[in-house]
Amino acid sequence: MEKDIFCRIIDGEIPCHKLYEDDDVLAFLDISQVTKGHALVVSKKHYDNFLSIPQEEMHKVMDVAQKIGQVDIKFLGARGVNILTNCYEAAGQTVMHFHVHVIPRYEGKEGFILEMKGNEEKLNLPAIAEKVKINLK
Ligand code: AMP
Numbered sequence: 186m187e188k189d190i191f192c193r194i195i196d197g198e199i200p201c202h203k204l205y206e207d208d209d210v211l212a213f214l215d216i217s218q219v220t221k222g223h224a225l226v227v228s229k230k231h232y233d234n235f236l237s238i239p240q241e242e243m244h245k246v247m248d249v250a251q252k253i254g255q256v257d258i259k260f261l262g263a264r265g266v267n268i269l270t271n272c273y274e275a276a277g278q279t280v281m282h283f284h285v286h287v288i289p290r291y292e293g294k295e296g297f298i299l300e301m302k303g304n305e306e307k308l309n310l311p312a313i314a315e316k317v318k319i320n321l322k
Pocket of ligand 1: 190199201214215216217218225270271277278279280281
């Protein structure tokens with residue numbers, strides 16, 4: 186079976202802006218940045234989605250998502266955070282490998298995808314990743 190894109194990132198075949206890694210969990214910036222700092226937290230072991238991952242492993246992923254959300258508020262200037270996960274194509278899941286989105290919400294221009302349009306070049310992904318990474322410790 187062909188590997189999905191997140192398995193390839195986990196195996197180091199595709200680069201990512203890494204935020205956090207341990208034996209079970211990897212977190213990195215979403216390539217499409219709905220807002221500044223939009224992160225994905227994935228289980229290293231392959232499961233299709235939230236509905237099929239065993240509870241214990243799902244909790245490990247959620248623990249990391251919570252920490253990233255806390256860092257977004259404390260260090261990225263976010264005023265809120267959306268934590269969400271899509272299950273199956275009908276619900277908008279495009280990568281069939283369990284992942285949780287952590288989407289910081291800001292006041293003003295950085296808040297929503299429509300306001301980001303055309304401003305993508307202003308995002309310095311390595312700098313954003315570094316800021317989250319050092320504060321996750
Ligand atoms: P979903 O639609 O919930 O399955 O989310 C999949 C997410 O993966 C989308 O937000 C994509 O932007 C993101 N994505 C796809 N390929 C990559 C990649 N190579 N690196 C980082 N994020 C990616």
